[in-house]
Amino acid sequence: MKLDLDEAKVLPPPGIVNRNSVWLGFCGWITAVLNNSYSRRPALKAGVHRQALFVTVGWVLGYYCTKFENYVYAKLDRDMNEYVQIHPELFPQKEKKTFAEIVEPFHPIR
Amino acid sequence: MPAGRLLLQTSALNKIICRNAFTAKKRDTSKPNMVRVGLTFGSVVFLWGLLFTQHSNDVQEYKKRNGLE
Numbered sequence: 001m002k003l004d005l006d007e008a009k010v011l012p013p014p015g016i017v018n019r020n021s022v023w024l025g026f027c028g029w030i031t032a033v034l035n036n037s038y039s040r041r042p043a044l045k046a047g048v049h050r051q052a053l054f055v056t057v058g059w060v061l062g063y064y065c066t067k068f069e070n071y072v073y074a075k076l077d078r079d080m081n082e083y084v085q086i087h088p089e090l091f092p093q094k095e096k097k098t099f100a101e102i103v104e105p106f107h108p109i110r
Numbered sequence: 111m112p113a114g115r116l117l118l119q120t121s122a123l124n125k126i127i128c129r130n131a132f133t134a135k136k137r138d139t140s141k142p143n144m145v146r147v148g149l150t151f152g153s154v155v156f157l158w159g160l161l162f163t164q165h166s167n168d169v170q171e172y173k174k175r176n177g178l179e
Contacts, residue, residue: 010175013168016161049150056157063161067168 008071014063021062028058 032051036043084091173179 009168009171012172013165016165049147049154052154053150056154060157060161063165 003071005071008067008074011070011074014066014070016063018063018066020065020069021059024058024062024065025055026058028054028056 029051032047032054033043035050036046041047
């Protein structure tokens with residue numbers, strides 16, 4: 001797949017709080033906590049500066065991950081919609097029936 | 111013959127006398143290493159600043175390209 005990062009700027013940018021950021025930030029925090037555990041320090045209370053740094057690095061990486069993900073999915077959607085437009089005969093419109101036409105008459109047996 | 115052998119300075123007194131400028135010290139884990147803590151928090155602030163500027167630039171670029179100014 002060709003990556004044209006300049007055309008990606010047409011897409012709306014992700015918010016500061018986004019799925020990948022939160023997850024990677026959390027992963028970074030867990031890494032710092034595990035590092036504390038492994039170094040026989042109090043897991044949550046030690047090395048707060050390290051925990052903050054790892055969370056921040058994860059958050060920033062998550063932001064760029066989300067941008068890239070948005071771009072890839074937008075490209076795929078655009079290609080798919082183009083294909084559907086070019087070949088309308090392969091995607092016939094099904095005639096829509098209301099429920100009244102489909103449902104059989106109800107004969108209660110009490 | 112290994113090439114390292116050729117580089118050996120086998121003169122009685124080395125013409126270039128060098129001393130190492132560093133002394134070895136054991137790490138002091140009883141006190142926080144304030145330089146490291148300061149650098150870490152500084153880089154945390156720097157990275158967040160980068161993130162916010164990048165985000166606002168992206169929003170600006172998006173608005174410009176879609177004519178939403």
